[in-house]
Amino acid sequence: MSASPVATKTLIEVRDLQVHFSIASSFKSRVTGRGGAVVKAVDGVSFDLHEGEVLGLVGESGSGKTTLGRALLGLVKPTAGSVKLRGEELVGLSERELRPKRRHLQMVFQDPHASLNPGMTLETALAHPLEIHKLTSGPAETHAKVRETLELVGLSPTERFAESLPSGLSGGQKQRAAIARAIITGPDLVVADEPVSMLDMSVRAKILDLLIDLKQRIGLTYVYVTHDLASAKFFCDRVAIMYLGRIVEIGTVDEIFEDPKHPYTQALIRAIPEPDPDKALPRDLPRGEIPDAARPPLGCSFHPRCPKAFNLCGWEARDLRTMLEERWLEGGEELYNAERPLVGDLEKLKATEHDAFLPAGSGKDPGDLLALLEKIRGEEPDEPMWTGVKAMNAEAHGVRVTFEPGIDPPLYPTDGAQAACLLYRPE
């Protein structure tokens, strides 16, 4: 499936798409709609999708992949940016204007047990979209179309399945029915959100096979949303790797899997547990987890976990805290007991734009705290955070640490995929 796409016509064009959710944090912000924190679920994403292509949106939970998939269909309202279907703008359309477009844009959801109405037979469930979009001339044509579609997704004998309720179907059969409902309107684009991850291993291949088969038979274009790199590698033509609302790398399957550029992509590919026992998981996995989307890190969002980070990546106060905690974790009890008293309450670590104020422990001399930090810096020259520390000065009740201002990297061209990483920043 890794052959490059032959189709050249652009079906969907996405530019600087943003979906921001405001999470009201106080009564005032709830009333005024201002001042609350904002989660940037999708934060400036651009790509083109060609006809007949399969694009994978791959990322971990919280990366924004599902929100992006839904935003393409107008199922969540983008806060800015543009999505064009064959040149026609979809962002900003009212629900009424959008509805007729929906027959061209369909979705298959992750959980087939929840996406079908338990009280509707497949006949009713599949006839609904036809009636809503007035795609058939009458009951006889609807009846025929439902059976034809059931046959197409492999649910035969169609007479039996048309009468079935979802409760009488296995997981794989339910997902086939959900796919049937998505394709019955004759869509151009199907967004498939983790369509196989709820299914057992022995069934996944059948559903992927069906999606591939349908793509060829009725000319579909897919956006495949998944956290599973292995199935994306098999199924997609191109892959976009997402992290905290951004595409951090995008390229063909060959580019992404043969020669990943972004340190995050490299880590993801190495971290997949493979059934091949001769391949062991690497020891140097990125530390930590995806940060809070309401408070994304400065600079490159991946820098706190990145083994290749350097001075421009956006170091800040939080990184100082993480560094201290990791040191105490690895150094054991003795080191912790010796060093902890010199440092004040870590919750009171103050951050302004590019510097941090680390309070000294109560009754401790800030000079001793500075000496401790200098000592740690000397002992851990490989800790990437230190490359971003410009200055450290003892002040009245603690130490001020000044960081190098970071750069938030856009997607840069490389000799393969495009990657949002400062390692590829042109001179």
Add this chain to the structure above:
Amino acid sequence: MADPVLSLRDLRIWYGAERGAVRAVDGVSLDLMPGETVGLVGESGCGKSTLGRGVLGLLPEGAGHAGEVSFRGRNILDLKPRELRSMRGPELGMIFQEPMTRLNPLMRISDHFEEVLRIHEPKLGKKEARNRSLEALRGMGIPPTRYRQYPHEFSGGMRQRIMIALALVLRPAVVVADEPTTALDVLVEAQILRILADLRRNFDTALLLITHNLGIVAEACDRVAVMYAGRVVEQGPAYDVTTKPSHPYSRELLRSTISLSTTELHSIPGAPPDLVSPPPGCRFHPRCPNAMAVCAQQWPPTEATSPGRRSECWLHAQDRIPAGLEKPLERETIATSEEA
């Protein structure tokens, strides 16, 4: 060789349903050695979670059981609830799938640990309890600075590591982990698998790791038992089973797993059987590409195919197949309508 710390003998567990008894676990024999990690692999509905809970005596009311789960010479299934309760924790631990819902949101992490230690090791002083807890947390990568925080202040991966630390702080002899990384992201999953792999080197705790992911077995287990329709159809060293499976089901399951090296899709036709009325003979025979006439009639014997390895399949007992029954099984092709 040391004695097994936990040993299952012909374990059967069934649930009552309107249509009859659902035989979720149907005659399983399995040993767990001290310090060993055994992977229990199978698809949904094969009985692996029921088996895991049965080992801890955590069966729901109305479940019936037969056979033996012997731990240090006593059959767990015969113990009184009170005896069992005092064993759970210090002797038998459990790690659940959903780390987000297993910690009390109103209790600090420190309270969770101190409560567990106070109940099971009342002689331990406050300071000792604190040190023991911090040590267990440290082993799982939770910094001591966060000991007094509440569960909501931790991410999913950290909560799962806290759960593991909480299971290990009492130093149990056996821990059952039911899909401990399924709800987590790839990188966090890899971090936790590393921790579990290190665990078996550093502690004497035996781990029964229940999973549907063969990649995890290859990564973190010493031995593996493959379950299908309530039976362990194959068991042996993880390396051998994942490189050269000897039961057709294990082989087909491995082939269907989509990995980075997959170049062709493969699936197993049909669906797992209804456990109220499983098929006669070998339970896998309706889906098995190697099925012979005998497979549909007689239960296959469990054969040792190599040291430490057992497989329940007529392919490994061909000399005992009654005359005339070794020919390939004739059957209709399986339609999509019968599919899983």
